[in-house]
Amino acid sequence: VRxxxxxxxxxxxxxxxxxxxxxxxxxxxxYRGRDRSALVGLTVAGSVAAAIASVILYRQVGDxxxxxxxxxxxxxxxxYVLSAxxxxxxxxxxxxxxxxxxxxxxxxxxxxxxxxxxxxxMVMLAHAANLVTVFLGIETMSIGVYVMTAMRRRSRxxxxxxxxxxxxxxxxxxxxxxxxxxxxxxxxxxxxLKMQTMxxxxxxxxxxxxxxxxxxxxxxxxxxxxxFHMWAPDAYDGAPTPVTAFMAAVVKAAAIAAMIRVFGVAxxxxxxxxxxxGWASPMVVIAAITITIGNISAVRQSNVKRMLAYSSVSHAxxxxxxxxxxxxxxxxxxQSIVYYLIAYxxxxxxxxAVLTYIGSKGRERLLIEDWAGLAxxxxxxALAMTVCLLSFGGMxxxxxxxxxxxLFKSAMEVHDGQLLWLVLVGVVNSAISIYYYLxxxxxxxxxxxxxxxxxxxxxxxxxxxxxxxxxxxxxGLMPGWWLRLVG
Amino acid sequence: MPLTLLGTIKSVDRHAREFMAAMLVLExxxxxAFVALDVFLFYVFWEVMLIPMYLLIGIWGGQRRLYASxxxxxxxxVGSLLMLVAIFYVYVQHANVTGVYTTxxxxxxQVALPHGAQYWCFAAFALAFAIKIPLFPVHTWLPDAHVExxxxxxxxxxxxxxxxxxxxxxxxxMPLFPHGAAExxxxxxxLAVVGIIYGALVAFAQDDVKKLVAYSSVSHMxxxxxxxxxxxxxxxxxxxxxMLSHGLTTGGLxxxxxxxxxxxxTRRMAEYGGIWKQMPLFAGxxxxxxxxxxxxxxxxxxxxxxxxxxxxxxxxxxxxxxxPNYLPxxxxxxALATTGVILGAIYLLYMFQKVFFGKLxxxxxxxxxxxxxxxxxxxxxxxxxxxxLGMFPRPALQVMEPxxxxxxxxxxxxxxxxxxxxxVYGRLPTAEAKSIEAGLDQLAQGAxxxxxxxxPSGTPEAGFGGAQ
Numbered sequence: 001v002r003x004x005x006x007x008x009x010x011x012x013x014x015x016x017x018x019x020x021x022x023x024x025x026x027x028x029x030x031y032r033g034r035d036r037s038a039l040v041g042l043t044v045a046g047s048v049a050a051a052i053a054s055v056i057l058y059r060q061v062g063d064x065x066x067x068x069x070x071x072x073x074x075x076x077x078x079x080y081v082l083s084a085x086x087x088x089x090x091x092x093x094x095x096x097x098x099x100x101x102x103x104x105x106x107x108x109x110x111x112x113x114x115x116x117x118x119x120x121x122m123v124m125l126a127h128a129a130n131l132v133t134v135f136l137g138i139e140t141m142s143i144g145v146y147v148m149t150a151m152r153r154r155s156r157x158x159x160x161x162x163x164x165x166x167x168x169x170x171x172x173x174x175x176x177x178x179x180x181x182x183x184x185x186x187x188x189x190x191x192x193l194k195m196q197t198m199x200x201x202x203x204x205x206x207x208x209x210x211x212x213x214x215x216x217x218x219x220x221x222x223x224x225x226x227x228f229h230m231w232a233p234d235a236y237d238g239a240p241t242p243v244t245a246f247m248a249a250v251v252k253a254a255a256i257a258a259m260i261r262v263f264g265v266a267x268x269x270x271x272x273x274x275x276x277x278g279w280a281s282p283m284v285v286i287a288a289i290t291i292t293i294g295n296i297s298a299v300r301q302s303n304v305k306r307m308l309a310y311s312s313v314s315h316a317x318x319x320x321x322x323x324x325x326x327x328x329x330x331x332x333x334x335q336s337i338v339y340y341l342i343a344y345x346x347x348x349x350x351x352x353a354v355l356t357y358i359g360s361k362g363r364e365r366l367l368i369e370d371w372a373g374l375a376x377x378x379x380x381x382a383l384a385m386t387v388c389l390l391s392f393g394g395m396x397x398x399x400x401x402x403x404x405x406x407l408f409k410s411a412m413e414v415h416d417g418q419l420l421w422l423v424l425v426g427v428v429n430s431a432i433s434i435y436y437y438l439x440x441x442x443x444x445x446x447x448x449x450x451x452x453x454x455x456x457x458x459x460x461x462x463x464x465x466x467x468x469x470x471x472x473x474x475x476g477l478m479p480g481w482w483l484r485l486v487g
Numbered sequence: 488m489p490l491t492l493l494g495t496i497k498s499v500d501r502h503a504r505e506f507m508a509a510m511l512v513l514e515x516x517x518x519x520a521f522v523a524l525d526v527f528l529f530y531v532f533w534e535v536m537l538i539p540m541y542l543l544i545g546i547w548g549g550q551r552r553l554y555a556s557x558x559x560x561x562x563x564x565v566g567s568l569l570m571l572v573a574i575f576y577v578y579v580q581h582a583n584v585t586g587v588y589t590t591x592x593x594x595x596x597q598v599a600l601p602h603g604a605q606y607w608c609f610a611a612f613a614l615a616f617a618i619k620i621p622l623f624p625v626h627t628w629l630p631d632a633h634v635e636x637x638x639x640x641x642x643x644x645x646x647x648x649x650x651x652x653x654x655x656x657x658x659x660x661m662p663l664f665p666h667g668a669a670e671x672x673x674x675x676x677x678l679a680v681v682g683i684i685y686g687a688l689v690a691f692a693q694d695d696v697k698k699l700v701a702y703s704s705v706s707h708m709x710x711x712x713x714x715x716x717x718x719x720x721x722x723x724x725x726x727x728x729x730m731l732s733h734g735l736t737t738g739g740l741x742x743x744x745x746x747x748x749x750x751x752x753t754r755r756m757a758e759y760g761g762i763w764k765q766m767p768l769f770a771g772x773x774x775x776x777x778x779x780x781x782x783x784x785x786x787x788x789x790x791x792x793x794x795x796x797x798x799x800x801x802x803x804x805x806x807x808x809x810x811p812n813y814l815p816x817x818x819x820x821x822a823l824a825t826t827g828v829i830l831g832a833i834y835l836l837y838m839f840q841k842v843f844f845g846k847l848x849x850x851x852x853x854x855x856x857x858x859x860x861x862x863x864x865x866x867x868x869x870x871x872x873x874x875x876l877g878m879f880p881r882p883a884l885q886v887m888e889p890x891x892x893x894x895x896x897x898x899x900x901x902x903x904x905x906x907x908x909x910x911v912y913g914r915l916p917t918a919e920a921k922s923i924e925a926g927l928d929q930l931a932q933g934a935x936x937x938x939x940x941x942x943p944s945g946t947p948e949a950g951f952g953g954a955q
Binding site: 390401405423427 | 537542546564568572576
């Protein structure tokens with residue numbers, strides 16, 4: 001690997017996040033007093049700077065990807081769109097966190113440093129062009145989030161969640177490492193860009209099958225796909241709500257970003273003897289059951305946080321449909337997935353921001369009954385939540401509708417309509433999902449409140465609550481512009 | 488829409504601003520869906536209509552509004568999402584044939600799909616539209632939605648939203664999948680007739696006035712569905728006319744129920760009786776609306792029903808010869824549907840009699856004020872239109888005539904297209920063309936082989952060099 005200092009220019013977003021993250025960890029160590037607002041400011045400033053750097057670099061790269069650091073990393077439009085997305089969402093998480101910390105007494109400045117370090121791992125995933133950098137990115141991202149999950153030290157649920165998340169994550173890492181090793185053995189290279197060519201000439205197809213299968217399992221754990229999703233509801237429920245938002249939105253999006261590179265580029269095409277669909281045949285089955293089981297489990301939840309957790313499981317399934325389409329050669333799948341990620345992450349952020357908002361000091365309102373009558377007392381919050389939920393459910397004119405539309409359209413473009421039945425499964429499940437999203441809307445608008453709300457007020461939180469639904473609506477009004485971000 | 492709002496303004500007791508906003512969003516969705524000539528755009532507006540209607544039922548609705556609103560949304564979503572898959576399918580097939588990705592309806596209509604695919608795509612569209620109409624087995628959301636919705640919601644639902652089902656068939660499903668439509672037509676026609684009779688019988692058994700009118704809607708919309716699947720000029724014009732009339736009369740019926748409900752806060756027929764003496768003006772106007780709905784000649788309902796039934800009777804004689812059994816026993820279907828007219832007269836008059844005639848024996852009915860000026864202003868235009876459409880059907884029919892004729896002409900041309908892989912209409916690759924194409928392929932392959940023989944490894948010069 002030849003180190004070229006000029007390449008660092010393309011990695012400014014990554015460097016900003018990593019350096020500011022380390023500064024924050026140091027700052028926390030030498031910080032006196034309980035007020036952490038300066039740390040929040042630094043976190044937001046760092047992530048916004050990374051986002052701006054991503055936008056500037058986005059305008060400089062062309063259609064062709066630029067290999068960096070001896071093909072360890074790659075810079076193209078997709079990677080900068082995603083790194084801008086991750087940075088903005090990290091800033092949003094940081095804005096939500098202090099209010100929740102004050103209301104539920106888990107003040108800790110470490111959270112912010114970990115958040116940025118985790119985000120730097122995500123940005124590395126967006127740039128990854130090598131099995132090694134995929135692994136590094138995933139680990140950097142995950143380890144930060146394990147600790148963030150446990151941050152509410154005095155809460156047993158938070159500790160339980162972190163323990164589960166960590167153990168399952170460690171298993172997944174094992175699968176990932178083993179899978180990467182087998183693929184390296186079969187291809188003789190760890191570069192994702194060269195892998196497709198090398199794998200088509202491999203003398204040992206058995207290794208490819210085993211490696212690809214292990215990767216499906218590992219990424220299945222990371223994005224919480226059925227049957228590897230068992231940790232998700234407990235971890236999402238136990239983690240502090242802003243951290244849950246971070247996990248459900250950004251961490252999931254980063255794992256999907258890695259899948260775009262690994263399954264869409266390296267293992268894409270029809271090179272792998274794995275049934276007729278290549279690695280996609282187990283993945284197609286996983287996508288179908290993920291959408292279905294995630295939805296059916298969500299229908300039965302009375303706790304909004306768990307419902308959103310299961311709903312995020314089912315959204316992961318829809319994203320896997322996109323990954324399958326990408327691997328099977330749909331030319332529009334890449335932009336559909338990125339669009340879906342943008343719509344899904346902002347809806348998730350907005351929904352969890354409202355969830356943080358309506359909890360009062362020392363008491364989180366997590367049950368659906370607790371939401372009754374929100375519309376009469378806090379109409380703006382109810383409206384924000386409704387927009388996000390409608391976007392989850394795929395109702396026009398929100399971004400979620402176009403996201404599903406474009407994604408399923410890409411899946412239909414796969415040769416011979418091989419994914420038709422998968423699209424049918426996805427579409428029927430969209431109708432089911434409407435039912436449980438509307439349960440929350442129903443509670444907010446059609447029922448009377450049993451007690452007055454005492455929401456957690458904070459400027460940062462209100463900002464996130466206001467901006468996310470607006471972005472979701474904007475996505476629906478100008479879908480073409482967002483789609484063309486990624487050529 | 489203005490009539491509806493004028494008529495119901497007083498019954499909206501809370502969140503009046505939000506109510507108006509929801510109504511206007513609904514109107515925007517409806518207009519958008521009616522003018523969309525792009526399948527995707529149509530789908531977007533079709534879905535946009537759902538949310539305001541859901542809120543109208545859920546916020547301003549009656550006792551069981553939670554159940555009714557969610558049922559309404561889930562029913563409609565299931566149908567429309569399957570339609571979305573069919574849209575994808577047509578979209579991809581069109582691109583495969585022409586190389587252009589588009590959702591423009593005119594462009595999509597140029598491509599003939601294989602008959603098997605048409606069968607399933609039409610089924611997907613038909614489910615969405617049948618739920619909206621609503622046809623017999625998928626009608627159960629309608630009574631709930633109608634009964635729980637506020638008056639304005641019911642009027643819009645009956646007056647406009649249900650028409651989207653028929654409109655969708657005429658505008659999208661039948662032109663896109665003519666052969667599928669022909670294969671499904673008997674099923675839909677039979678379901679429509681079942682709906683006519685079943686709706687009428689169930690309506691007869693109701694005590695709740697609003698439920699009665701809701702089931703009468705099921706019955707009347709059955710006529711509309713039957714009319715378009717006769718595929719005769721008469722039937723389709725009749726169906727469209729019946730839709731117009733149904734919008735006016737059923738809208739009027741719901742408005743009238745709203746008038747009564749505002750005064751007495753009950754919808755049970757047993758609670759009324761003898762209202763004529765208290766509200767003669769209202770009773771007189773309402774009688775005209777009821778008669779219009781029951782299909783009394785000289786009022787609007789009669790024209791549509793007559794044309795529809797006539798179209799059904801003659802449909803067996805006019806249909807293209809390729810489909811000898813297109814509608815099974817058209818005359819029997821027509822006869823059965825006609826009983827719906829009779830039943831309609833029975834239950835509507837029964838309702839009118841229970842509410843307006845008889846003794847004024849309930850004390851609380853003693854002091855009901857007659858129509859206010861505002862209410863009169865909503866009823867008079869309706870009644871005038873019901874009269875006008877009944878007495879002078881010619882102008883409206885003349886407006887419909889050219890488009891109906893064109894629809895049938897196009898449809899007959901398309902449905903005669905022979906089966907085959909997806910292709911542009913009229914350009915089915917024949918066996919001869921195929922063999923020529925195959926021959927050309929072979930020639931090309933041969934040329935390739937010759938070319939590769941002429942070019943051994945390396946350049947010719949190098950080869951000669953090696954020989955030396």
